Amino acid sequence: MDIQQMRQEYSAEPFDIEDVAEDPIEQFGRWFKEATDAELAEPNAMVLATVGEQGKPAARVLLLKGFDKDGFVFFTNYNSRKGKELTHTPCAAMVFNWLELQRQVRIEGNVVKISPDDSTRYFQSRPKGSQIGAWASPQSEVIDNRSMLEDSVEQLEQQYQNEEVLPRPEHWGGYLIKPNLVEFWQGRASRLHDRLQYTRKDGDSAWSIERLAP
Numbered sequence: 001m002d003i004q005q006m007r008q009e010y011s012a013e014p015f016d017i018e019d020v021a022e023d024p025i026e027q028f029g030r031w032f033k034e035a036t037d038a039e040l041a042e043p044n045a046m047v048l049a050t051v052g053e054q055g056k057p058a059a060r061v062l063l064l065k066g067f068d069k070d071g072f073v074f075f076t077n078y079n080s081r082k083g084k085e086l087t088h089t090p091c092a093a094m095v096f097n098w099l100e101l102q103r104q105v106r107i108e109g110n111v112v113k114i115s116p117d118d119s120t121r122y123f124q125s126r127p128k129g130s131q132i133g134a135w136a137s138p139q140s141e142v143i144d145n146r147s148m149l150e151d152s153v154e155q156l157e158q159q160y161q162n163e164e165v166l167p168r169p170e171h172w173g174g175y176l177i178k179p180n181l182v183e184f185w186q187g188r189a190s191r192l193h194d195r196l197q198y199t200r201k202d203g204d205s206a207w208s209i210e211r212l213a214p
Contacts, residue, residue, distance in 0.1 A: 010187030012102040015194035017209055024182035024198035024207060025069060028105060031184070032067075035098045047095040048074065050085040058085065064096075065122065071178040072107060073114060075122060077139035078171045086111050092177055102187030109179035119173030124165045131166040132156045183212070 021027040035043035044064040051057050058081060066073035072094065076083055086092065094107040113119075123131060136152040143149065160166055180202065186194040193214040198207045 009189065010102045010191075010193065011189055012187050012194075014188070015184065015186035015196065017196060017211060020184070020196060020209065022207065022209075023069075024179065024184075025067060025071070027184060027198075028067065028182065031098075031101075031103060031105065035101060035103075038101060040098055040100055043096075043098065045096075046074075047097070048082065049093040049095075050082050051089045051091075052081075052085045053088050058082070064094075065174070071109065071176045073174050073176050075119070075172070075174045077134065077137070077169075078113075078173060080139040082140075086175065094177060104185040106181075106183040106185070107177060107179050108181040109177045111175050111177050114174040114176050116168075116173065120168040122174060123168040123172065128160075128164055128166070132160070134172050135166065135169055188214070 021030065032043065042063065045061055046064055047059050047061055049057055049059040060082065062074055062076070064072055065075055078087075090111045091109065092111050094105075096105040096107075098104070123134070126134075132153055135156055136149055156166075179200075181197065181199050183195060183197045188194055191214060195212040195214055197210050197212050199210070200207045
C-alpha cells in the first residue's frame with residue numbers, strides 16, 4: 001500500500017464571503033442542516049482537543065449535543081482526562097469533518113460549565129443504560145478488567161430496577177465552548193480549497209470574516 005499516493009480530488013462548488021452568514025454559528029447551522037439532510041453517519045461527531053498541565057495536547061472524538069448563539073455544548077465526566085484538562089486550561093478546539101460533503105469546520109474558544117439544572121435535564125433525558133453507564137464508569141482511570149464495570153452496572157441495575165430516571169452524578173455534566181474563532185473549509189480542485197475564517201476578540205459582538213490561503 002502506497003500511502004503517499006492515497007488522495008481524493010475535490011470538486012465542490014465555490015464558497016465565498018458574499019455567500020455566508022454574518023454570524024458563524026448561523027453559518028454552522030446551515031452546514032449542519034445540510035449534513036443531517038444528507039443523512040451522514042453521526043454528523044454531530046467531532047474531535048475535541050484540550051491541553052494538560054504539561055502543555056501537551058490531547059484529542060478524542062465525541063458528540064455535539066447542542067448549539068445556539070452562545071456556543072457549542074457537549075457532556076462528559078468532569079473527572080475524565082478532558083475534564084481535568086479543561087479545569088486547568090479552560091479553552092479547547094473542535095473539528096467537524098464531513099468528508100462526503102467535502103467540508104470541515106474548525107472551532108476554537110473558551111470553555112465554561114453549563115448550569116447544573118441544564119446538565120441534569122440532559123442527563124435524565126438519556127436512555128437508562130447510558131445513565132447507569134455514567135455512574136458505573138470511572139472515566140479515563142486505569143481499571144483491572146472489564147468485569148469491574150459489568151459488576152458495577154449490575155449493582156446499579158438492581159438498585160434502580162424500579163426507576164427509569166437516575167439522579168445525575170455530581171461529577172458528570174455539560175460544557176459550553178464559547179467560540180472566538182470559527183473556520184469553514186470547503187474542498188476545491190487542485191487543493192486550492194476555500195477557507196473562510198471568522199474571528200472575534202473577547203468582549204466584541206461583531207465578527208470579522210477573512211479568506212485564508214489553502
